[in-house]
Amino acid sequence: MRKPTTNRPATILLTALAPVSWGTTYAVTTEFLPADRPLFTGMMRALPAGLVLLGLARVLPRGVWWGKAAVLGALNIGAFFPLLFLSAYRLPGGMAAVVGSVGPLIVVGLSAVLLGQRPTARSVLTGLVAAFGVSLVVLRAAGALDAVGVLAALAATASMSAGTVLTKRWGRPEGVGPLALTAWQLTAGGLLIAPLALLVEGAPPALDGRAVGGYLYLALANTAVAYWLWFRGIGRLTATQVTFLGPLSPLTAAVVGWAALGQALTPVQLAGMALAFGATVAGQLGVRQPTVGRTFGPVGGKGATEALRGVPRAL
Numbered sequence: 081m082r083k084p085t086t087n088r089p090a091t092i093l094l095t096a097l098a099p100v101s102w103g104t105t106y107a108v109t110t111e112f113l114p115a116d117r118p119l120f121t122g123m124m125r126a127l128p129a130g131l132v133l134l135g136l137a138r139v140l141p142r143g144v145w146w147g148k149a150a151v152l153g154a155l156n157i158g159a160f161f162p163l164l165f166l167s168a169y170r171l172p173g174g175m176a177a178v179v180g181s182v183g184p185l186i187v188v189g190l191s192a193v194l195l196g197q198r199p200t201a202r203s204v205l206t207g208l209v210a211a212f213g214v215s216l217v218v219l220r221a222a223g224a225l226d227a228v229g230v231l232a233a234l235a236a237t238a239s240m241s242a243g244t245v246l247t248k249r250w251g252r253p254e255g256v257g258p259l260a261l262t263a264w265q266l267t268a269g270g271l272l273i274a275p276l277a278l279l280v281e282g283a284p285p286a287l288d289g290r291a292v293g294g295y296l297y298l299a300l301a302n303t304a305v306a307y308w309l310w311f312r313g314i315g316r317l318t319a320t321q322v323t324f325l326g327p328l329s330p331l332t333a334a335v336v337g338w339a340a341l342g343q344a345l346t347p348v349q350l351a352g353m354a355l356a357f358g359a360t361v362a363g364q365l366g367v368r369q370p371t372v373g374r375t376f377g378p379v380g381g382k383g384a385t386e387a388l389r390g391v392p393r394a395l
Contacts, residue, residue: 157269
């Protein structure tokens with residue numbers, strides 16, 4: 081019998097650092113970065129981080145993994161980043177975070193199709209509670225919602241959810257670690273965004289010291305390190321476990337707004353934080369261990385076995 085090689089609680093805690101870091105994105109964007117440049121900001125967040133990690137990993141994709149890395153890079157980075165920033169620019173009062181909080185429900189559905197995981201009432205209920213808790217934290221009285229912003233937020237959530245499930249299904253090539261996989265996706269996503277940013281938004285804006293510092297933080301801590309932890313977690317946890325850590329992002333954003341920007345937290349918000357955090361914890365519990373070596377369709381090879389290690393038959 082294979083001995084366990086990871087400490088599951090430690091893996092969960094390390095993976096949780098990724099959405100906690102992403103929760104600071106909104107404050108950094110509004111306080112440090114030029115306004116209304118979602119494509120340029122997405123490119124500056126992804127491409128430098130990908131190139132740095134690629135230099136550290138010193139491994140390039142081979143064979144079919146050129147195509148797989150491009151698909152994952154498009155879903156997790158190339159489409160997700162611009163759509164995320166577009167929704168954040170256009171939606172009021174944290175509505176983008178509310179739309180994004182339905183991600184666990186999307187992952188539950190996609191996992192049933194792509195990973196053979198049968199959804200349960202418990203997983204669906206936990207996802208609904210998480211979304212409701214996030215809505216209590218971030219929703220404010222606001223005017224009419226921007227349709228483009230809502231569609232962008234939904235598309236961003238669907239893109240990241242599909243990327244998470246496909247990352248779990250495909251695993252990694254033999255001998256390739258999460259650092260290289262992260263580098264491939266960030267680089268591919270950044271290269272996808274770069275020409276679009278130039279065509280749609282024109283020449284890069286002038287950057288002052290605050291903007292340079294903001295982009296450095298987003299590229300290194302918020303993206304290179306955070307996404308390495310995220311994809312490392314996807315390889316060791318179930319797709320649903322990972323996505324149920326997502327509500328930590330808007331919760332962190334609320335705490336940062338309170339601590340750093342002087343925004344008050346009401347009793348209703350505190351209750352919402354408790355609900356969302358409780359749902360996040362519940363999403364990590366009661367996961368059945370997998371049958372190692374189970375395959376789904378034409379995945380094949382050691383990469384398939386690695387992809388399915390940690391995938392339960394039912395949530």
